[in-house]
Amino acid sequence: MTRRAGITALGAYAPAKVLTNDDLSKIMDTSDEWIRSRTGIRRRHVAGEDEYTSDMAFSAVEDLVRRYGQEALDGTDMVIVATDTPDAMFPQTAALVQHRFGLQAGAFDLLAACPGWLYAVSVAKAYIESGQARKVLTIGSDALTKVVDWTDRRTAVLFGDGAGAAIVEAVEAPYGLAPMVIGADGGGAEHLTVGGTAKRLPSGTELKEKLTMNGREVFKFAVRVMNTSTLEAIDKAGLTPDDIELFVPHQANTRIIDAARERLGLSEDRVVVTLDEYGNNSTASIPMALTHALDDGRIQDGDRLLMVAFGGGLSWAAGVITWGGGRYKTAKESA
Numbered sequence: 001m002t003r004r005a006g007i008t009a010l011g012a013y014a015p016a017k018v019l020t021n022d023d024l025s026k027i028m029d030t031s032d033e034w035i036r037s038r039t040g041i042r043r044r045h046v047a048g049e050d051e052y053t054s055d056m057a058f059s060a061v062e063d064l065v066r067r068y069g070q071e072a073l074d075g076t077d078m079v080i081v082a083t084d085t086p087d088a089m090f091p092q093t094a095a096l097v098q099h100r101f102g103l104q105a106g107a108f109d110l111l112a113a114c115p116g117w118l119y120a121v122s123v124a125k126a127y128i129e130s131g132q133a134r135k136v137l138t139i140g141s142d143a144l145t146k147v148v149d150w151t152d153r154r155t156a157v158l159f160g161d162g163a164g165a166a167i168v169e170a171v172e173a174p175y176g177l178a179p180m181v182i183g184a185d186g187g188g189a190e191h192l193t194v195g196g197t198a199k200r201l202p203s204g205t206e207l208k209e210k211l212t213m214n215g216r217e218v219f220k221f222a223v224r225v226m227n228t229s230t231l232e233a234i235d236k237a238g239l240t241p242d243d244i245e246l247f248v249p250h251q252a253n254t255r256i257i258d259a260a261r262e263r264l265g266l267s268e269d270r271v272v273v274t275l276d277e278y279g280n281n282s283t284a285s286i287p288m289a290l291t292h293a294l295d296d297g298r299i300q301d302g303d304r305l306l307m308v309a310f311g312g313g314l315s316w317a318a319g320v321i322t323w324g325g326g327r328y329k330t331a332k333e334s335a
């Protein structure tokens with residue numbers, strides 16, 4: 001029988017420090033009204049001065065262990081940390097996680113901007129289904145507030161920090177992940193950048209150390225790929241939009257989420273929105289949203305969940321998971 005990978009445990013972490021829209025209006029020319037009406041964001045959590053991507057990744061895994069017990073990590077043979085803000089180029093953040101939790105596992109970071117965690121899940125799925133690994137710890141952790149330009153109101157108001165962790169392993173049919181959609185278009189590379197070692201892109205566009213974004217171009221791209229990639233993912237799962245119980249999109253902008261939801265014909269009660277509290281947490285956005293939805297009792301075994309994300313690259317990813325088949329009970333379920 002073919003092995004099918006699924007998600008069997010989740011954890012999330014958001015830093016304690018909160019910046020409201022009103023707080024931002026004291027340090028830049030913006031307002032709560034502008035930010036809320038254009039994006040849906042009310043607050044965002046911000047990593048402490050001495051708190052980094054690895055620290056938040058540790059905290060998300062600790063949350064997972066608190067919920068499901070230490071055995072949820074037993075036998076983990078691969079760790080993938082999706083991030084846009086690794087602590088360092090090397091050591092890779094995933095190796096720090098491997099060591100922290102005493103895992104006998106390979107470890108690598110995955111750079112694919114905001115869809116990075118869904119990319120990581122697709123890699124984990126391939127590892128599991130090919131027999132290359134038995135259990136993969138996937139993490140999305142980002143401290144984007146450390147790379148935003150705090151003098152640029154067009155971008156600084158959008159992002160927050162956080163981390164989410166998920167175990168991917170084999171589950172029994174009918175549970176698990178359908179084939180996923182993974183895409184990129186480097187033709188739009190200049191629309192969303194954070195500098196590295198190069199001074200410019202191959203196209204000649206200058207690279208800045210801090211985050212730069214062409215908001216209108218990214219908006220148009222996002223609305224387009226959220227539509228095409230979700231339909232493709234639903235089709236790959238052999239389903240129609242009516243079969244989707246819950247839509248868990250990348251948390252960037254409520255206007256982008258609403259456009260996608262309406263194109264799919266889904267009612268508002270079938271979408272998970274957490275960006276009002278967290279802003280855009282990049283790679284952490286979907287695993288954090290899943291953890292919240294589970295906590296709120298919005299996910300039942302057998303539910304079909306549609307996940308989709310977009311971001312720098314430009315890149316995108318989408319997939320449908322039939323929830324359930326996990327071996328672990330959450331602390332709440334066992335109580």
Ligand code: COA
Binds near residue numbers: 158222
């Ligand atoms: N506060 C107040 N005014 C602001 C502002 C802020 N934080 N940011 C921009 N403005 C101003 C602009 O300067 C502009 O003023 P002008 O008309 O006098 O020049 C006006 O608001 C409209 O700007 P515009 O960029 O057209 O706004 P918009 O409706 O396109 O919304 C975004 C801007 C960034 C919210 C929107 O383009 C967006 O969400 N894009 C996608 C971004 C995204 O998802 N990125 C993450 C990818 S993972």
